[in-house]
Amino acid sequence: GAVxxxxxxxxxxxxxxxxxxxxRSLDFQATTMFWYRQFPKQSLMLxxxxxxxxxxxxxxxxEKDKFLINHASLTLSTLTVTSAHPEDSSFYICSAPxxxxxxxxxxxxxxxxxxx
Amino acid sequence: DAKTTQxxxxxxxEGRAANLPCNHSTISGNEYVYWYRxxxxxxxxxxxxxxxxxxxxxxxSLIITEDRKSSTLxxxxxxxxxxxxxxxxxxxxxxxxxIFGKGxxxxxxx
Numbered sequence: 330g331a332v333x334x335x336x337x338x339x340x341x342x343x344x345x346x347x348x349x350x351x352x353r354s355l356d357f358q359a360t361t362m363f364w365y366r367q368f369p370k371q372s373l374m375l376x377x378x379x380x381x382x383x384x385x386x387x388x389x390x391x392e393k394d395k396f397l398i399n400h401a402s403l404t405l406s407t408l409t410v411t412s413a414h415p416e417d418s419s420f421y422i423c424s425a426p427x428x429x430x431x432x433x434x435x436x437x438x439x440x441x442x443x444x445x
Numbered sequence: 446d447a448k449t450t451q452x453x454x455x456x457x458x459e460g461r462a463a464n465l466p467c468n469h470s471t472i473s474g475n476e477y478v479y480w481y482r483x484x485x486x487x488x489x490x491x492x493x494x495x496x497x498x499x500x501x502x503x504x505x506s507l508i509i510t511e512d513r514k515s516s517t518l519x520x521x522x523x524x525x526x527x528x529x530x531x532x533x534x535x536x537x538x539x540x541x542x543x544i545f546g547k548g549x550x551x552x553x554x555x
Contacts, residue, residue, distance in 0.1 A: 333488075363542055372532075373489070373545040422488050424543070433479075434543060436488035 332356060333425050335437035342413055343445055350408045350440045352379075352423030358403035359425035363434075364396075367420040379406040379423075413444040448472065449533045454550040463520040465549050467533030470514040476537050478509060480518045482529040483548075489532065492518065528553045 332355040342348050352362055360381045365373040377398055378386040385398035397409040406425075410417050424436040450468045457463040469478065479494040493500055493507045495516070500507045506519040520527055532548040 335488075365545075372530075372547050373483075375542055375544060378542055420486070424488070433491035433494070436490070438488050439486065441486070 333423065333435045333437040335421075335423060335440050337440060338438060339441040339443075341443045341445065344414055345412055347409055347411045348413055348442060350410070350421055350423075350442070352406045352408070352425070352437055354404045354425045354427070354435075357425075357427040359406075359427065360403060362400060362406040362423055362425045364398065364406075364408050365422045365424070367422060367439075373422060376408075381406075410442065413442070415444045418442055418444045448535050448544075449546050451531070451533055451546065451549045453547065454552065456552045456554055457520075457523045458554050459525060460522055463523040463527065463551060463553070465518040465520075465531050465533075465551065466515065467518070468515045469533070469535050472513050472535050473537075476535045478507065478513075478516050479534045479536065479543075480505070480507065481532045481534065481543075482527075483532070484526075484529045489545075492531075523551075523553045525553050525555060527551065 334353045336351045340348055362379040364376045366376050367373045375388050376391045379398045379400040381400045381403055387393045395411055400406040420439050420441055422439045424434045426434045477494050477496050480492040481489040483489045493502055493505050495507045495509050509516045530548040530550050532545050534543055
């Protein structure tokens with residue numbers, strides 16, 4: 330079946346630095362990808378919709394200048410957490426609908442970000 | 446906001462059928478019912494979806510009431526590996542963004 334990967338699977342960084350997370354569709358093309366954030370013991374919260382070749386659409390309350398999204402190709406979307414702070418520590422998950430390949434959306438395995 | 450309501454948690458004995466209910470009383474005629482689950486520290490996994498008819502696949506069965514206002518996900522023979530949070534979601538298209546509710550935390554008891 331279709332597979333979505335994320336890199337890195339976990340990252341620890343210092344406060345004030347920027348961190349880039351990659352989301353790749355491995356055997357299908359995805360014009361749209363979605364980014365979620367999940368705090369411990371909470372549900373997934375949709376952050377933004379990543380659109381290939383155009384600007385991302387952010388959900389209400391998500392700072393677009395802090396969470397930069399780039400969807401440069403049909404198989405890659407990146408989320409950059411800029412000037413990270415401890416409160417940005419979270420589990421970040423991406424998903425992609427594989428179009429005609431399936432009726433479902435495929436989710437990446439997630440990236441655990443810890444900001445010290 | 447999520448359009449579904451689910452119990453916060455449920456327990457089920459290993460080997461028994463796990464029946465997870467979901468209410469979606471405001472579902473529109475063109476909205477599908479989807480179920481996903483998330484095992485701890487992993488990305489969500491698709492389980493099953495349906496529109497009106499009951500559906501079955503290798504993982505589970507989905508029973509949708511005739512008025513479509515509620516549904517039940519059935520895991521026929523629960524194992525310890527089925528311990529997860531189960532999310533019931535309604536949406537129109539497969540490429541629509543997914544808005545997750547709080548889901549049901551299912552504990553499978555040995």
